[in-house]
Amino acid sequence: MEHVSFGRVYVWQLPVRVYHWVNALCVVALACTGYLIGHPFAIQSGTEAYNNYWFGTVRFIHFLSAFLFFFNFLFRIYWGFAGNMFARWGNFIPHRKEQFTEMAAVLKVDVLLAKIKPLPSIGHNSLAGVTYFISFLAFLFQSITGFGMYAAMSKSALPRLFAWIVPMMGGDFAVRQWHHMMMWFFIIFSIVHVYLVFYHDYVEGRGTISSMAGGWKFIEHEKNK
């Protein structure tokens, strides 16, 4: 009987894994608090303001997570130059012909389910890579608009760097509206992302889920028996 043998590949370096989970926590915190800021619950009434500060706390968590998210994001940009071959920017920005061919193939195998046999990509497949690149653009957009709005109540230098976005977009209202809309990108992205990780792990059995914990993935060797 023929057996397939798998080899271990160290794909996600520790900094990538730490980045991933910090980012995941921040995005969850930011989306939850962001939604609350847009739609505060009426959890209290019949009391005086000096007794409470829950909404202020929600906003504080949002701002704190935002700073963490931003610096984590900056670190990932750097690691795209310093990390291993799976972490580099070349994986996210399609620039070679094979990447476009792979995208079409991924579409057929994993999205349309028109082909059965999984593809042998190790790190990100090209379609995932370009999706992550779009999400990086969304990170950038949220950082700029978020800090742009924050600048009005802050004296620190970092948010002030982004104050220009407010006049450019025509005022705080428009900035807030876009910032809020973009939250839904993160929510939808997270749903699809988590599902696809389960999908790949289930269909391919190459340890996709655990790879973000330990860093190892498995690739099929050439048939060796």
Add this chain to the structure above:
Amino acid sequence: MNASPLTLWEHAQSQGVSRRDFIRYCSWLAAAAGIEASSIGRVVKAMENKPRLPVVWMHFQECTCCSESFIRSSHPVVSDIVLDKISLDYTETLMAASGFQAEKQLHDTITKYKGEYILCVEGSIPTGDGGVYCCIGGKSALDIVKEVAADAKAIIAWGNCATHGCVQAAKPNPTSATPVHKIISGKPIINVPGCPPIAEVMAGTIVHLLAFDRIPELDGLGRPKAFYSRRIHDTCYRRPNYDAGLFVESFDDENAKRGYCLYKVGCRGPVTYNACAVTKWNNGVSYPIQSGHGCIGCSEKDFWDNGPFYQHLASFPGFGIETTADDIGLAVGAVTAIGIAAHAVTTNIKKRKFIQSEIADSETADDLDNKGGA
């Protein structure tokens, strides 16, 4: 008009104003312009040496609410500014002259005080169809503003009309109403938005020009920082209720009576830059939030298009009138979830054989034993 106009101090003397009253008046002016007490000396010096400031005040697509607001200015009393300290040579609403006389007055002022006069613009300028939607004395507003702005020292754009286009520029903007700063370039333009702006803010802006002979410090949108650098929200007396999470849910509930934050009933305070919560209106009597109604953001760009006013998020363009980004997001989320469920089911149908064969192919305990425990 004199060939060599009197300075403000000379003018005041001719009106029988005492030195003490003059100094007191200068202090008022300084306070109105947001100038610190230590600089009052500079204001006095300016008043002693400067001739009256020639001003032409144009009215285009507007409702005159800016003028109405301005003449209700209490500090400094507007009559003092209009009649004594500036020389308001042309303004359709307040001037005595009319017809050809008025046109001649305008012409005389802009030729005689070339490069000296201040141009105040109230209203937006329609640029559609060659500017036919607003004509005065046989000329279009577009031609007039270009002509008068050409030799102005500085331009003040009064109100949301002149700074952002206001209701005329709301979608679909049938007359292509355009704010001043999009038509005139190469001149200092001070934007004083609001519908209308607060009288004291208008007076303060003029006083600054008068006292210092230069435009006040402006922000990224060309607004005087002294009045537009802070949000209504950050200066609002109801702000503690916001931080405490105490919100009015509807205008007739108990929370409204208690004076909770109006955030959830659409208050635009968090996104609006103006001095309402500090300076207030009608000689400091009140401002919208104090009177129980949310701010509608009248000093912000496109505030008419960002409706409904009683909703925190704007309606999403292209969908129903009260459909917000959240409704759309939720729908997209639901569709995504359905898509995923369908994908998962399809995967198990189409790839079932493959997955089963992989499982069958996998190394069993027996195989491992054969390998010697591996």
